[in-house]
Amino acid sequence: MRAAVMTAPGAPLQVETLQLPVPGPGEVRLKVAAVGVCHTDLHVLKGEVAFPSPGVLGHEVSGIVDAIGDGAVGVELGDRVVSAFIMPCGKCRHCVKGNEDLCEQFFKHNRLKGHLYDGTTRLHRLDGEDIAMYSMGGLAEYCIVPDTDVFTLPDSLDLAEAAVLGCSVFTAVGAVRNVGEVGPGDTVAIVAVGGVGLNLVQVAKAFGAARIIAIDVNAEKLELARQMGATDLIDSRETDPVARVRELTGGRGVDVVFEALGSAPTVEAAVRMADDGGTVVLVGIAPAGVTASIEITHLVRRKIRILGSYGARARTDMPLVLELAASGRIDVSSMISERFTLDGADEAFQRLAAGQVIGRAIVEPGR
Numbered sequence: 001m002r003a004a005v006m007t008a009p010g011a012p013l014q015v016e017t018l019q020l021p022v023p024g025p026g027e028v029r030l031k032v033a034a035v036g037v038c039h040t041d042l043h044v045l046k047g048e049v050a051f052p053s054p055g056v057l058g059h060e061v062s063g064i065v066d067a068i069g070d071g072a073v074g075v076e077l078g079d080r081v082v083s084a085f086i087m088p089c090g091k092c093r094h095c096v097k098g099n100e101d102l103c104e105q106f107f108k109h110n111r112l113k114g115h116l117y118d119g120t121t122r123l124h125r126l127d128g129e130d131i132a133m134y135s136m137g138g139l140a141e142y143c144i145v146p147d148t149d150v151f152t153l154p155d156s157l158d159l160a161e162a163a164v165l166g167c168s169v170f171t172a173v174g175a176v177r178n179v180g181e182v183g184p185g186d187t188v189a190i191v192a193v194g195g196v197g198l199n200l201v202q203v204a205k206a207f208g209a210a211r212i213i214a215i216d217v218n219a220e221k222l223e224l225a226r227q228m229g230a231t232d233l234i235d236s237r238e239t240d241p242v243a244r245v246r247e248l249t250g251g252r253g254v255d256v257v258f259e260a261l262g263s264a265p266t267v268e269a270a271v272r273m274a275d276d277g278g279t280v281v282l283v284g285i286a287p288a289g290v291t292a293s294i295e296i297t298h299l300v301r302r303k304i305r306i307l308g309s310y311g312a313r314a315r316t317d318m319p320l321v322l323e324l325a326a327s328g329r330i331d332v333s334s335m336i337s338e339r340f341t342l343d344g345a346d347e348a349f350q351r352l353a354a355g356q357v358i359g360r361a362i363v364e365p366g367r
Contacts, residue, residue, distance in 0.1 A: 001018055001019075001021075001140055001142045002015055002016070002018075002140065002141050002365070003015070003017075003123070003131075003137070003139060003140030003141065003342075004056065004058075004139040004140070004342055004345040004346070005018075005054050005055070005131065006045060006053050006054060006056070006057060007053060007054050009044070009045065009047030009053065010045075010046065013045070013139070013345050013346040013349065015343055016125070017126060018056075018123055018124060018125055018126065018131060018140070019124045019126060021123055021124075021142055021143070021144045022067075022122065022144075023067055023068065023069035023122070023144050024116070024118065024144075025069050025071050025072070026071050026072050026146060026147050026148075027069040027072055027116070027122075027144050027145065027147065028065055028067070028072050028075055028081075028145050028146075028147055028150050029065070029066045029067035029068075029142055029143070029144055029145075030061065030064065030065060030066060030081065030083070030142065030143050030144075030145060030150075031063050031064045031066040031141065031366070032058075032061060032062075032063045032138055032140060032141060032142060032143055032365050032366070033062045033064065033159045033160045033163065033366065034061070034063075034159070034160035034161070034162075034362040034364045034365075035058040035059075035061050035062075035138035035163055035362065035365070036059075036060030036061075036163050036164045036167055036168060036195070036361070036362055036363075037340075037345075037357065037363060038059065038167055038168070039194065039195070039196075039262075039284075039285065039352065040059070040085075040285050041057040041058065041059065041349070042349055042352055043287060044057055045057065046287075046353070048287035048288060049287070050288065051114065051132065052114045053132065054125075054129070054131050055114050055131060055132035055133065055134055055137070056132070056133060056134065056137035056138075056140055057134040057137070057138075057139055058138030058143075059085035059134055059135030059136065059167060060085060060166045060167035060168065061082070061135075061136055061138035061143060061145075061163055061166055062081065062082045062159050062160065062162045062165075063080075063081065063159075064078060064079070064080060064081070064159075065079040065081055065150070066142065072147040073147055074147055074150065075147065075150050075152065079150075079152050080152065080153040080159050081150045081151055081152055081153060082151055082153055082165050082166050082318075083135075083136060083145045083149045083151070083166050084149055084167070084170045084311065084312070084314040084317075084318050085135045085166055085167045085170065086100060086101055086106055086170075086310075086311045086312070086313075087103075087110065087135060087145060087146050087148065087149040087314070088100035088146075088149065088313075088315065089103055089106065089146070089148070090148045090315075091105070092104040098313060098316060099313065100313040100314050100315060100316070101174060101313055110133065110134075113132070114131075114132020115132070115133070116133070116146065117146070121133050122137075123137055123140075136149075138163075139342070139345055140342075140365060141342070141365045141366065148314065148315060149314050151319065151322060153322065154322060154325075154326040156326050157325055157326060157332065158332070160339075160362060160364055161332045161333055161336050161362070163362055164195070164332060164336070164360045164362065165318075165322065165325060165332065167196075168195040168196045168198075168199045168335070168360055169199045169202075169321050169324075169325070169330060170311060170312050170314075170317065170318065170321055171196050171199070171283060171310075171311050171312065172196060172199035172200045172203040173203055173317050173324070174309055174311050174313070175200060175203075175258060175281050175283045175309040175312075176200060176203040176204050176207055177203070177207060177312075177320075178309070178312060178317070179281050179307050179308075179309040180256040180258065180279055180281045180307075180309075181279075182204050182207045182208070182209050182255075182256055183207060183208055184207075184208030184209075184210070185208065185209075186204075186210065186254075186255040186256060187209065187210060187211040187212075187213075187249060187254040187255050187256075188204050188209045188255065188257070188258065189212075189213040189214075189215060189245050189254045189256075189257045189258070189270070189273050190204070190214050190215065190225075190230075190258045190260060191215045191216075191241070191257065191258065191259045191260060191261060191266050191269065191270050191273075192215070192216055192259070192260040192261035193214045193216045193221045193222065193224070193260070194221065194260065195335070195357075195360040197214070197216070197221075197225070197258070197261075198221070198224060198225055198359060198360075199330070199335070200258045201214060201225050201229050202228045202229055202329075202330050202331065203330065204229070205228070205229035206329040206330060211232065211248075211249075211254070212229055212230045212231050213230065213231070213232040213234060213245055213248060213254065214226070214230035214234070215233075215234040215241045216234075216236065217235065217236055217237045218355065218358070219235060221359075222235060224334075224358060224359060227334065228334070241269055241273070242272040242273055245273045249275070252275045253272075253273050253274050253275035253276075254273060254274065255278055256274075256278065256279045256281060257270045257273045257278065257279070257280045257281070258270075258281045258283055259280065259281070259282050259284055260284045262282075262285045262286035262287075262290070263286060264286075264291065264292040266284075267280075267282060267292040268292050268293060270282075271294055271295075271298070271299070271304060272298075274304050276302045277303045277304070278302075278304055278305075279304070279305045279306075280304060280305065280306045280307070281307050281308075282306065282307070282309065283309050294306070334359070335359045335360045336359065336360055337357060337358045337359035337360065338351070338357060338359075338361040339361070339362055339364055340361060340363045341363070341367045342365040345363050348361050348363055
């Protein structure tokens with residue numbers, strides 16, 4: 001099969017021919033329909049997040065079930081499916097408690113070593129050299145996924161477009177519902193409305209937020225946020241976003257702030273946007289070692305909570321993600337702004353790095 005390989009951090013993606021991967025016990029092979037172009041992969045490509053190379057990235061995937069390993073359950077050949085980027089082992093101490101977003105095996109084996117849970121990869125060059133897998137390694141014509149992480153797609157949803165459900169929407173649902181606990185009547189602010197931020201807007205609206213303030217430096221992204229449900233827009237190139245949030249809320253601030261960029265200045269600003277007793281949810285991934293300065297007295301006196309949110313719980317939350325999309329409470333199609341072939345994968349990430357992707361780009365290996 002063909003795959004876009006990261007040969008080294010900072011190097012362009014190279015399309016190579018690899019061995020066709022074979023699913024192991026409890027695993028499923030997908031013929032990839034589409035994979036989302038995500039900032040987390042970009043951090044890896046730039047060397048800002050450590051990951052072995054050579055490797056295949058792509059963690060936001062949809063496809064057709066093409067082969068089923070021994071003992072795998074829940075799917076049949078030919079099923080249209082989507083996978084979440086967190087692939088739970090289902091057996092570690094966190095998974096058995098329902099906290100699959102903290103799956104120890106996922107972080108120990110996959111994120112650190114590029115392996116699945118038997119300690120090996122499913123991807124190999126033609127000469128047998130191992131290729132690391134970032135999640136399922138979806139920037140390829142085929143990928144391998146544990147059966148804990150394949151979900152049958154409703155007929156009403158487009159297969160390729162549905163790829164974005166597995167990270168950008170999945171992450172937003174985890175942040176809004178599980179961590180921010182947004183409910184009817186709440187006021188929220190969303191700092192940075194890229195692929196994840198736009199879905200934070202949509203999901204906050206779906207869960208009843210009364211006021212949704214979108215903040216960014218890109219007018220096109222802000223306009224798309226309005227279409228997705230934002231009630232107020234702040235261009236932080238033109239105004240102080242903290243002062244403007246407080247002006248819009250009568251000086252109080254908002255109930256929940258979501259920071260979706262992963263930078264020190266925006267995290268620091270997010271804390272200042274929260275109302276007394278409010279919650280700040282950090283969603284954006286920062287380069288390794290980045291820290292933010294927080295005024296301790298402000299945090300203590302105002303009883304502000306700062307919480308991290310990384311994805312969601314696959315087996316619990318992906319069915320909800322699919323329900324929200326199938327019911328139209330989340331608009332998948334409007335998020336897809338650009339489509340690339342596998343040969344165009346490197347260009348897609350170059351455009352993402354330059355801030356030129358509005359919404360979410362996808363790579364379709366079969367095109």
